Amino acid sequence: MLILIWLRGLLARRAGRLAAAAAGIALAVALPAALGAFLASAKETMTARSIQRVAVDWQVEQQPGQTVSVPMPGTSKQVSFARIDGFESRQAGQTLTTGAGQVLGLPADYAATFPGELRLLAGKANGPLLAQQTAANLHAQPGATVTLRRPGLTDAPVTVTGVVELPAADSLFQRVGAPPGAQPQAPPDNVLLLPEADWHRLFDGIPRDRVRTQFHVRIGHRLPADPAAAYTAVTGQARNLEERMAGTGLVGDNLGAALDAARADALYSQVLFLFLGTPAVVLAALLAALVTRAGAQRRASDQALLRTRGASRGALVRLALAETALVGVAGVLAGLGLAALAGRALFGSADVSWWAAALGLLVVAATVLPPTLRATTVSAARRPVGGSRCSPAWLRYGLDLWLLAGAGVVFWITGKGGYQLVLVPEGLPQLSVDYWAFAGPALLWAGAGLLIWRITRTMPVTWAARPLAGNLAGTVSAMLTRQRAPLARTATLAALAVAFAVSTSVFDTTYRQQAQVDAELTNGADVTVSQTAATLGQLAGVPGVREVEPLRHRFAYVGSDLQDLYGIRPATTRLHDTYVSGGTARQILDRLARQPDALLVSQETVNDFQLHLGDQVRLRTEDGATVPFRYAGIVTEFPTAPRDSFLVANAAYLARHMPTDTTYLISTDGTPPHRVAAELRARLGPTAKVTDVETTREVVGSSLTAVDLSGLTAIELGYALALAGLATGLLLVLGFAERRRTYALARVLGATPRQLGSFVWAEVAVVGVAAAVLGAACGWALSKMLVAVLSGVFDPPPDAPAVPWAYLAALAALGLAALTAAGAATVRAAHRPPLTVLRDL
Numbered sequence: 001m002l003i004l005i006w007l008r009g010l011l012a013r014r015a016g017r018l019a020a021a022a023a024g025i026a027l028a029v030a031l032p033a034a035l036g037a038f039l040a041s042a043k044e045t046m047t048a049r050s051i052q053r054v055a056v057d058w059q060v061e062q063q064p065g066q067t068v069s070v071p072m073p074g075t076s077k078q079v080s081f082a083r084i085d086g087f088e089s090r091q092a093g094q095t096l097t098t099g100a101g102q103v104l105g106l107p108a109d110y111a112a113t114f115p116g117e118l119r120l121l122a123g124k125a126n127g128p129l130l131a132q133q134t135a136a137n138l139h140a141q142p143g144a145t146v147t148l149r150r151p152g153l154t155d156a157p158v159t160v161t162g163v164v165e166l167p168a169a170d171s172l173f174q175r176v177g178a179p180p181g182a183q184p185q186a187p188p189d190n191v192l193l194l195p196e197a198d199w200h201r202l203f204d205g206i207p208r209d210r211v212r213t214q215f216h217v218r219i220g221h222r223l224p225a226d227p228a229a230a231y232t233a234v235t236g237q238a239r240n241l242e243e244r245m246a247g248t249g250l251v252g253d254n255l256g257a258a259l260d261a262a263r264a265d266a267l268y269s270q271v272l273f274l275f276l277g278t279p280a281v282v283l284a285a286l287l288a289a290l291v292t293r294a295g296a297q298r299r300a301s302d303q304a305l306l307r308t309r310g311a312s313r314g315a316l317v318r319l320a321l322a323e324t325a326l327v328g329v330a331g332v333l334a335g336l337g338l339a340a341l342a343g344r345a346l347f348g349s350a351d352v353s354w355w356a357a358a359l360g361l362l363v364v365a366a367t368v369l370p371p372t373l374r375a376t377t378v379s380a381a382r383r384p385v386g387g388s389r390c391s392p393a394w395l396r397y398g399l400d401l402w403l404l405a406g407a408g409v410v411f412w413i414t415g416k417g418g419y420q421l422v423l424v425p426e427g428l429p430q431l432s433v434d435y436w437a438f439a440g441p442a443l444l445w446a447g448a449g450l451l452i453w454r455i456t457r458t459m460p461v462t463w464a465a466r467p468l469a470g471n472l473a474g475t476v477s478a479m480l481t482r483q484r485a486p487l488a489r490t491a492t493l494a495a496l497a498v499a500f501a502v503s504t505s506v507f508d509t510t511y512r513q514q515a516q517v518d519a520e521l522t523n524g525a526d527v528t529v530s531q532t533a534a535t536l537g538q539l540a541g542v543p544g545v546r547e548v549e550p551l552r553h554r555f556a557y558v559g560s561d562l563q564d565l566y567g568i569r570p571a572t573t574r575l576h577d578t579y580v581s582g583g584t585a586r587q588i589l590d591r592l593a594r595q596p597d598a599l600l601v602s603q604e605t606v607n608d609f610q611l612h613l614g615d616q617v618r619l620r621t622e623d624g625a626t627v628p629f630r631y632a633g634i635v636t637e638f639p640t641a642p643r644d645s646f647l648v649a650n651a652a653y654l655a656r657h658m659p660t661d662t663t664y665l666i667s668t669d670g671t672p673p674h675r676v677a678a679e680l681r682a683r684l685g686p687t688a689k690v691t692d693v694e695t696t697r698e699v700v701g702s703s704l705t706a707v708d709l710s711g712l713t714a715i716e717l718g719y720a721l722a723l724a725g726l727a728t729g730l731l732l733v734l735g736f737a738e739r740r741r742t743y744a745l746a747r748v749l750g751a752t753p754r755q756l757g758s759f760v761w762a763e764v765a766v767v768g769v770a771a772a773v774l775g776a777a778c779g780w781a782l783s784k785m786l787v788a789v790l791s792g793v794f795d796p797p798p799d800a801p802a803v804p805w806a807y808l809a810a811l812a813a814l815g816l817a818a819l820t821a822a823g824a825a826t827v828r829a830a831h832r833p834p835l836t837v838l839r840d841l
Helices: 002-013 017-051 132-138 196-203 229-247 254-296 296-309 313-347 357-366 368-376 376-383 393-397 400-417 434-458 462-482 483-521 536-540 585-594 602-609 651-657 673-683 693-699 710-738 740-748 755-790 807-829 834-840
Strands: 058-062 075-084 085-093 092-099 101-106 118-124 128-130 145-148 157-161 163-164 191-195 211-218 249-253 527-530 547-559 563-567 598-601 616-620 628-637 646-650 659-667 689-692
Touching: 002 017, 002 313, 017 229, 017 254, 017 313, 017 357, 017 710, 017 755, 058 254, 075 196, 085 132, 101 196, 101 755, 128 651, 132 163, 132 191, 145 628, 157 196, 163 376, 191 462, 191 689, 229 249, 229 254, 249 254, 254 357, 254 368, 254 434, 254 483, 254 710, 313 357, 313 368, 313 710, 357 368, 368 602, 393 400, 393 434, 400 434, 400 755, 434 483, 434 755, 483 693, 483 755, 483 807, 527 547, 527 673, 536 547, 536 659, 547 651, 563 602, 585 598, 585 628, 585 646, 598 616, 628 646, 659 673, 673 689, 673 693, 689 755, 710 755, 710 807
Parallel strands: 101 191, 128 163, 563 646, 598 628
Antiparallel strands: 058 211, 058 249, 075 101, 075 211, 085 092, 085 145, 118 163, 128 191, 145 157, 527 659, 527 689, 547 563, 547 616, 547 659, 598 646, 616 628
């Protein structure tokens, strides 16, 4: 009965304080629960998109001289490959020939079974089909006749019925069973697809070493939602099939390879979960602890009164436990409810991570219960106002400075060899996360928090009192000094909340920016057009096109290494500084402009051939001609280029010395790139290759960056705003409420409302300035460190962190509003008749 009476009294007289403590618990529960929902949704999306991107799950290749007699799982189709000496076409009185190529024999329903393997661009799909690049090489259209140069047999004419694109050509022409380094550098340029019967009629008689047979398989896709579990299931099935084939065939596991990349991305998403969730939970727990501590004096007085009326120590403990349970249950339920609403609105699912409830109860036990139990002791009611006058031990021994020094040392040590958060041990299927890399940011968080506490606890406050209190500046300053411990706690938590908001928003903005840069780097621009006879002027006239930049391309040998060679116009080309080494992008491009034969090469090429600036580099074309260049700089990334070795030269010099193909990089005027790409395809015909950045991001971007982060960003930034508002305004209101007795006594002694207001606004100024200045500085330092530590998420790394000015302005406005509201409410409450206030207390 006593417990019920006590709880009813708390709800009637201390409802605001209980709600504030429950709000802190709710925040500690809501964010990890919502992040858990995002993590589960992201993993499921990664698995689904990995499956969607794979046209053929397995390519089971029959070994030479063997026959595969084991039935294939799922749906399978037999595909035959023939390697021929070349193609020939006569168009408009001109004979065009190609080098060696591949001819595939496909079953009639192959395209329907594996819809992502080929896409019809022109003509009909019921006969011989030329690949897009081959059609461009032979100037062939549907209805054209192409001659096949068959090894060991006479040439054979074939009438083409259609032109197709092969989106998955890399995997289609892989060497099944070969290690990654032995795979072809690029798929063949010359490819013809024949109906199965036609292929057997034309190629059954060619030498057997020119022929290979594969079974293309689509397995069942009822796989676990987690990419790691799905990878384990798929690779296990593939190894089981290889064991049953007993050496007659090998499995090219395309689906397993896609899931392998996705499971690494899933680990990155878990890293983001920890990075974003842990500081937020800690701050919410601190908020709940400070809210509970703010009422320590009054709680101790209440329980002292109960003790004088005969309540035993055991009864007081039971009351403390009941109060803690009330706060904990209310906070956990509110947090789970908020997470469910956010999940439903942003991810389409109200499922939440129920382990967050256990986390919330743990936070309650660590933050709310201890001060509540402490109030049951007799000594709790005798503590001096403002806390202990002695400096804490950590402050005397400089723990904050040691933590900051440790953060710098750890950051330097772990960053020397580059950050590799997700580790793939050689020869092992397991992945792991190098959590040691997070020691630097964690130490920086702790050290910065303690340093802010040191500054706010020891700094003079006369600067805040003098312009507001006038002649009472000394009195106000003395009062603030007396209250320096609770004031330092409030200012520190407010500053850390601002730091969390700043670092989270900067990271999110940088992440979105670099995801777009990654896609643009792969695609080249908003829209990329190649294999076309259209001129720059014709492309510039297409609706939605703002700018067109030509890019010349061909292949050339450096020694025996065949590399991509790109020709650019230095004056109009724009590159990020991170794409080059040894200077800014503008400085490197100016070298190309001043020196026509200048050549930019990759770091790998510099190392392999021991090049020094100014060395002559003689490039050899595929037809044997040599062209001299001068090594002028290092390029690390380039639009449309492969990730390893490539060359960049002056387009004008390149055009004078060797023939090249031209690719056009198109920037849109705000029109969605996929619309401009569709218009270009309609105008340029099937032989032109048109890609847009939106499609590229979905197809070739990592599954992590392909996941929609808008919902996650909304949760993080909304949470950061709420935490900053509560930390700045709520704690001030609660602190002011604890000093109502002081204000009432001051009124009785003759203090005017203006004089009381100077007490309040001076404290508001101290907290506001500390939160803004120290929080912003801490947040920016954390942003720089976290962007560096999480560099593996960014490809390429950013030139500098992106600053979300609009969000930071909203954060400043919210913080200012919270501080103003807290001060105004306190000043208004101070106007109440002092005898009424003292009677209520």
